[in-house]
Every structure is written in C-alpha cells, then in structure tokens.
Amino acid sequence: MTAPAALPPKLAELVDDFAELGVKDRLQLLLELSEELPALPARYSGHRDEMEQVHECQTPLFLAVEVAPGADRTVHLFFDAPPEAPTTRGFASIMYTGLDGQSADEVLAVPNDFYLALGLGAAVSPLRLRGMAAMLARIKNQVRSAG
C-alpha cells in the first residue's frame, strides 16, 4: 500500500515502513517508536496545565502544539504519556516523527484517516487505534487556533 499523496514526506515514509511489515513486526516498530518519543522540554515538564489532554486515548496523553512565526508557520509538537502506556507513546511518536517541523499547511492537509494506512488495525485492534485520529484532530485544531 502506498501512502496518500497529501502526506508530508516523513509521515509518508513511516506509513510505507509500517505497511511493508508483517503484523508482528508492525508492533515491534511501534514499540521502537514509543522508546524514541522525546522527553518534554523544561518549559512543559511538570506543566500539564499548559498542555491539552487527549481524552480519546485509553491512557492519558498530554499534547502541546507550537506554531513558529514566519511564512512557513513551522509546527512543533510536544507529548507526554507515561512509560506504562507504550502504545499511546508509540502513536504520539508517529505524530512527532511525521509532523514535527512541517509547515502548518502541510499538517492541516494530512487526511484525518491517514492512520488506517499504517495497517495497525489487526495488530492493535480498531478500538485501540481511534486515539490516533483524536490526536491528529486536536493537533489540527491547535494549529488552526494558533492563527
């Protein structure tokens, strides 16, 4: 399966990486991504009140979005989820790897159902997967409201 054309290059690459793997290896890749999720910078660490909670994830996930001034309006993403929630961390890491550093327009153009192309439904179960759609929706809302 090839990623939809509207995906930013890094996200498209990730989608292709997942799609090429068998079901078990997709879980392994998600686990590796969960381990690579960057820690919060000092300005957010311990400041969950300045972040938005993604209630749709089965385990609490906190998210912050910054849009840099300038023509490109570069988007930066920050996530906080506990180590005992590796699946949620993995989802967040997909967002971070695929979208951090992209322009606001590119982030807003990502199809809301892009995550279906990752092929994680069989590995993770559709019920667990919906948190990813919610994460993207909240990222887009914050990008829009950043003006």
Added chain:
Amino acid sequence: MPVPNDTNPKLAAYAHPERLVTTEWLAEQLGQPGLAVVESDEDVLLYDTGHIPGAVKVDWHTELNDPVTRDYVNGARFAELLGERGIGRDTTVVIYGDRNNWWAAYALWVFSLFGHQDVRLLDGGRAKWVAEGRELTKDQPTPATVDYPVIERDDSVIRAFKDDVLAHLGQPMVDVRSPGEYSGELLHMPDYPQEGAVRGGHIPGAASVPWARAAAEDATFKSREDLEAIYQQEQGLSPSDDVIAYCRIGERSSHTWFVLTHLLGFGRVRNYDGSWTEWGNSVRVPIAVGTERGSVK
C-alpha cells in the same frame, strides 16, 4: 502435578483462595513445572517493555476475540493459542495485567468459559509486582508447543446474553460502570468515547457498584470483610442470589464477576459481555435513567 496453592492468610479468608496468588508466592514459584504465567494488558505493547520472567502474553483484543463476529474464539482456536504458549489442560495458569488486573480478569473469565480448571489471578497485578521492584525481563520465552484439547466453550453457566438479561429483569444485577455512565449523563466511559451507545442509562433494577471499588490502593483486592461490606451489607446482595454483572463490553464486569464468584463465593453469577454497547444500542429494551435503580413497569 498441580502447583500448590498460596496459603497466605489474607487470601485464606476468601471463599476460593485457590484463585489468587500473592507476588511473594509467584516470585518463589517461577519456573515450577506445571506453572504458566500469562500477562494480559490493556496496552498491547506493555508486555514487550518488560514482563515477569517466563511469562507469555495473551492479548484479549487480538487473541481471545473472534476477528469477525462479536464473540470469543472457538475451541479450536483457543486450543491452538494455549498450545502455542506451552499451556496444557492441566497447567496451573496465573494471569496478571495492568489497570488493577482489569484485562487479566477478563482473560481469566474467558479461560473459564472453556473450563480451564486451574486458573488464578496475581493479586495486585503488574502494578504491585513493579512497585515491589521485582524482576522484569524483555526475554521472550519460547515454550515448546503442547497439545491442548479442543473443548467447546460453555456459555450457559457464567455468560449471559441479551435474552437472558431480559428474562432476568427484576432479579439482582450489578452495573459496574462509572456513576456518569450509570445515570445516563455519559454515553461512553470517561476517556473512551469510541465505545459509545445511542442511549444512556442502565438496565432497570441494576445496582451501581463501580468495579474499582473492589480494588485497594495497591491494586490488590480489598479484604473479604471490606468486599462483603460493599456488595452484601451496602447493596443487599446475597451469595445465594442469581446475579448478572455488566459494564460496557464486559471487561470491567469480569473483574466484578471474579470478586462475587471467587472471593465472596456467590453460587450463580453471570457476566453479560454484550453489556451497554449492546443494551444501549438495542431497540425497545427497557432503560432507567438517573441515580435510582428503577424498575420495569
């Protein structure tokens, strides 16, 4: 040879102490022939970040459910799954998991549908094992495949379907969801909007006892005395009652089923796994809203 029971005095007070083991006991028994340890979590990757040495993983969503029909796997698939994990029909199985053993209790209930005789929960689950600083490993065990017989599920004793619940109206029921779901303010569990229903409320007559009330702060089960105070003195249930428990998809109510059946010794408890995602989406079934139990007119 069956693995001996944990004779810890806290467990001895329960109706069926052989259904629980403590972390101390498990740490001593690891590696015993005839013992299998199974981790069953909400988070599908948690096992892979580190687990009790020798433990195998069984995932409820992807392995105990039929992939197409809303039902559990059949006898052939269950036999294949357990055989691959090195579990025989006589093996003592100890299950543990995240979130107060919520999914572990669900797995235990499904094992019980297949009549697996010796299946136990680790009191306190994964959280207690981790909090005590006990060993975790990322090493995946490679058990030799064993022959597990193909046994068809018996859904008649501990499982209730919608028609069973309709026939049961007026008799004791326990709704183990959150108060907001029970009253009908919430159409889904807090933080789980994807498992919603088009109507809110509860099955008329059901008592509201959120499942986690049975758990102590360290994720172990409360003492028998404390559990009796909740389910028997406060809610007026009796061990001789015919009880149906339900939640949203049947997982939290498996935990309550375990408490009533194995810890308090109730003789007839069924888990309605269709639960609110079936009842609250069904046409013309009776529903009560608000904090009162309500009744069927």
